[in-house]
Amino acid sequence: MLTINNINKSYAGNHALSNVSLHIPEGICYGLVGPNGAGKSTLIKIIASVIHNFDGHVQFSNNKLQIGYVPQEISLEETVTAYDNLYFFGKLYGLYGKVLNRRANQVLSEIGLENRGKDKVLTFSGGMKRRLNIGCALMHKPRLIITDEPTVGIDPQSRQYIFQMIEQLKANGCTIIYASHYMEEIEQICDEAAFMDHGQIVENGPVESLLQKYAIPAVYVKGQHGLPDDIDQYGSVTSKDNGYLITTSNPLKVMEKLIDFSRMKDCRLERLELSKPSLEEVFFALTGTQLRD
Ligand SMILES: Nc1ncnc2c1ncn2[C@@H]1O[C@H](COP(=O)(O)OP(=O)(O)OP(=O)(O)O)[C@@H](O)[C@H]1O
Numbered sequence: 001m002l003t004i005n006n007i008n009k010s011y012a013g014n015h016a017l018s019n020v021s022l023h024i025p026e027g028i029c030y031g032l033v034g035p036n037g038a039g040k041s042t043l044i045k046i047i048a049s050v051i052h053n054f055d056g057h058v059q060f061s062n063n064k065l066q067i068g069y070v071p072q073e074i075s076l077e078e079t080v081t082a083y084d085n086l087y088f089f090g091k092l093y094g095l096y097g098k099v100l101n102r103r104a105n106q107v108l109s110e111i112g113l114e115n116r117g118k119d120k121v122l123t124f125s126g127g128m129k130r131r132l133n134i135g136c137a138l139m140h141k142p143r144l145i146i147t148d149e150p151t152v153g154i155d156p157q158s159r160q161y162i163f164q165m166i167e168q169l170k171a172n173g174c175t176i177i178y179a180s181h182y183m184e185e186i187e188q189i190c191d192e193a194a195f196m197d198h199g200q201i202v203e204n205g206p207v208e209s210l211l212q213k214y215a216i217p218a219v220y221v222k223g224q225h226g227l228p229d230d231i232d233q234y235g236s237v238t239s240k241d242n243g244y245l246i247t248t249s250n251p252l253k254v255m256e257k258l259i260d261f262s263r264m265k266d267c268r269l270e271r272l273e274l275s276k277p278s279l280e281e282v283f284f285a286l287t288g289t290q291l292r293d
Contacts, residue, residue, distance in 0.1 A: 001024050001026035001027075001060070001061050001065075001175045002022075002023070002024040002047065002058070002059070002060055002061070002144070002175070003022070003024075003057075003058075004020060004021055004022045004023075004024075004043075004047070004057070004058050004059075005056055005058075005059070006019055006021055006055070006056040006057070007019070007043070007054055007055065007058070008020075008054065008056055009039075009046065009051070009199075015199050016039050016199050017039045017043060017046075017199045017200075018198075018199045018200050019200065020039070020056070020196075020201055021201070022194055024177065024192075025175075025192070026061065026173075027170065027174075027175055028170070028175060028176075028190075029166060029170055029175075029176040029189050029190045029191055030175070030176065030190060030191070030192050030193065030194070031179075031180065031186035031190035031194070031207070032044065032177065032178070032179040032180075032193070032194055033179075033181070033183065033193055033194070033195050033283060034181075034196035035181070035287055036181075038198065038287075039199040040148070041148055042199075043196070044069075044179055047067075047146055047177065048067055048069035048146050049067070050069065062143075065143055065144055066140055066143055066144070067143075067144045067145075068137035068138055068139075068144070068145040068146070070133055070134050070136075070137045070145065070146065070148060070150055071133075071148055072148040072149045072152070072179075074129050074130065074133050076129060076133060076136070077121070078121040078122040079121075080120060080121065081117060081119060081121070082108060082116055082117050082118075082124070082128075082132050082135075083104055083105075083108065083118060085136060086103075086108065086135055086139060087101075087104050088136075089137070089139050090103055090139040093139050093140035094140070095140065104117075104139070105117070107135045107138055107139060108135070110135065110138065110165065110168075111132060111134060111138075112131060112161055113128060113131060113135070116128065125155075126153045126154050127154040127155055127157070127158025127159075127161075128158070130154050131158060131161065131162065131165075133150070134147065134150060134162065134165065142174070143173070143175065144175045144176075144177070145169060145174055145175070145177070146176075146177045147176065147179065148179045149179055149180055150162055150178070150180075151180070151182070151185065163185075163188065163189050166178070166189055167189070178190060183278065183279040183280040183282075183283055184278070184279070184280075186279055187207060187211075187278065187279045190207055191206065191207065192206050192207060193205075193210065193279075195210075195282070195283065195286050197286065197287045202287065203282075203286050210282050211277050211282060213282075214281065214286065215277025215278060215279070215282050216248070216281075217247075217248065217249070217251045217274065217275065217277050218245050218246060218247040218248065218251070218274075218275045218277075219246045219248060219251050219254045219255055219258070219273070219274055220240065220243060220245050220246075220272070220275055221244050221258050221271065221272050222241070222243030222272075223270050225262065225265045225267045227244060228257055228258070228261045231246060231257065231258075234248045234257070235248030235250070243270075245275070251274050255272060255274065258272060259272070
C-alpha cells in the first residue's frame with residue numbers, strides 16, 4: 001500500500017524525523033506509537049501530503065489512491081450542523097448533488113449520529129465531535145485512512161464505537177494508519193506497529209511478534225504460604241499487592257511448581273494468574289521511562 005524511504009524533516013534546524021523508512025501493507029491497521037514529540041504527527045502529515053517540504057520518498061502502490069486524513073485537533077465548524085460539516089467536506093472531495101446528500105446521510109449513520117444530523121456541533125459531546133471528525137474524512141470513501149490520536153478525551157463507549165468503525169473499514173478492504181499514545185488501543189486494533197522515539201523508528205513489525213520479542217510473561221501468586229526456595233532460578237520475584245510477581249520465560253513451569261508447593265504445604269492459593277505481556281512493556285523497553293517534556 002505504502003512505502004516510506006529515508007524521510008528527514010527538520011523544523012528550524014531541529015530534527016523531527018531522521019531517516020524514517022517503513023512499509024505499510026494493504027488492508028491492515030498500522031499503529032504509530034511513541035512518546036510526546038516522537039514525530040508521529042509529522043510523519044502522518046507527510047503521508048497525508050499536509051507537509052510537502054521534507055527529504056525522502058513516500059511511494060503509494062496506486063498513484064490515484066484516495067486518502068482520508070483525520071487530524072489530531074477537532075477540525076469542525078461548530079456553529080453549523082453535523083450534516084453541514086459532512087456536506088462541506090464532501091464538496092471539497094468533489095461530491096455534489098444527490099450523491100453528496102446520500103453520502104452525508106450514510107456517513108451520519110456510520111458514525112452513529114443519524115438522529116443528530118440537524119443539530120449544531122456546539123451541542124455535541126467530545127465523543128460525538130471525534131466521530132464526526134472521522135466522518136468528514138470518510139465522505140469520499142478513501143482506501144487509506146490516516147488517524148492521529150482519534151480517541152483523545154472521549155468516553156469508553158465512543159472509543160469502542162470508533163474501534164468498531166475501524167474494524168468495519170478494515171473488513172471493507174481499507175488500510176488504516178493509527179497514531180496513539182495508548183498502548184492498549186494499539187494492542188487491541190492494530191495488526192502491525194512502529195515504535196517511534198526522537199524522530200526515529202526504533203522497532204516495527206507485527207504486534208504479536210513485538211510482544212514475543214520484548215515482553216516477558218509473569219505469574220502472579222497470592223496465598224497463605226511463602227514461595228518454593230528454588231523459585232528464583234526460574235525468574236525474578238517481586239512483591240505485589242500482598243502476593244508475588246514472578247517474571248519468567250517459563251510461566252507454565254512456575255505455575256506447576258506453585259501448585260505442587262501449595263499442595264505439599266496443604267494451603268489454599270487465593271490467586272494464581274498468568275499475566276499477559278503488554279505492549280506498554282515493549283514501549284518502555286524500547287523508549288525508556290524518562291519524561292519527554
Ligand atoms: N510546526 C512545528 N514547528 C516547530 N517544531 C515542530 C512543529 N511541529 C512539530 N514540531 C516539533 O517536531 C517534533 C516532533 O513533533 P510531532 O508533533 O511530530 O510529534 P508527536 O509524536 O506527534 O507528538 P505528540 O504525541 O505530542 O503529538 C517535536 O520536537 C515538536 O516540538
